[in-house]
Amino acid sequence: MLQIDTAPPAPPPRHIQDAALALVFLTRLPLPIAGPLAEGAAARAMGWFPLVGGLVGLVGGLVTALASLAHLPPLACALLxxxxxxxxTGGLHEDGGADVADGFGGGRDVARKLEIMRDSRVGSYGVLALIFSVGLRAAAIAALLVAGPGAVIAGLVAAGALSRAGLAALADRLPPARRDGLAAAQGKPTKTTVWLAGALGGGIALLALASLALGWLALPAALAAAGATGLMAALARRQIGGHTGDVFGAAQQVAEIAALLTLTAWMAGS
Incomplete structure (x- = not known):
């Protein structure tokens, strides 16, 4: 008699689930997540954020390189x-950076700062933060393009990974500023997750830049990104006593800017 196996398929390994969850968190890709999340999955997913950041940087680098093949001006290529x-990413990090600028710049006390950050409207501080973020990154990408399309792709992959590598450490070092926020619900990552994020970020940056025989540039770029993340963590502790989802977005923005400017400075000087 024919036997039909009706048992459900085995779930994918946990690290695959965590990486997929990181992709869902940080991008707008419609990747389905089957069933309820396992305990600690949201916090573990932070270890895979650099991998997603490298993917985002790869997409941006390829679009910039393709635009350059159409003989568009470097700044136009960078903006594309x-x-x-x-x-x-759905503007996830840019939105966080703008909210942090509005809250930290316009609030008189912690409660008011958090209230402003939760407001969907963007104020003058937020607009200025977006202008500086886009302007500085576009200028750096346009400068990298002078060194060739490969430099842009490698630089954006490295910066994308490094700028997200410190977010797990930020979540580990700072308490949530709100008890009911998304960052609080995500949970605190373990030391293993923090080390995984750091190793992935550094490894991806090293591999990307090694393709140009510039692997050594991963070190100064990593130090710049880590320093920028640390400064944002110190500012968040002083301003609101902890982290929020918006603080993560702002930290990613300043770290990416720091990494890109560092790569641009070293490449231009070599």
Whole structure:
């Protein structure tokens, strides 16, 4: 008699689930997540954020390189690459950076700062933060393009990974500023997750830049990104006593800017 196996398929390994969850968190890709999340999955997913960041940077780099093949001006190419990355992430990090600028700049006390950050409207501080973020990154990408399309792709992959590598450490070192926020619900990552994020970020940056025989540039770029993340963590502790989802977005923005400017400075000087 024919036997039909009706048992459900085995779930994918946990690290695959965590990586997929990181992709869902940081991009707008419609990747299905089957069933309820396992305990600690949201916090473990932070270890895979650099991998997603490298993917986002790769998309931006490819769009910039393709635009350069159409003989567009370097700044236009850079802005198109940034637009592709913003579309892929849904402007998640830019929104966080703008909210932090509004809250930290316009609030008189912790409660008011958090209230402003939760407001969907963007104020003058937030608009200025977006202008500086887009402007500095576009200028750096356009400068990298002078060194060739490969430099842009490698630089954006490295910066994308490094700028997200410190977010797990930030979540580990700072308490949530709100008890009911998304960052609080995500949970605190373990030391293993923090080390995984750091190793992935550094490894991806090293591999990307090694393709140009510039692997050594991963070190100064990593130090710049880590320093920027640390400064944002110190500012968040002083301003609101902890982290929020918006603080993560702002930290990613300043770290990416720091990494890109560092790569641009070293490449221009070599």
């Amino acid at each position: 690459g940034l637009a592709a990355m913003v579309w892929l």
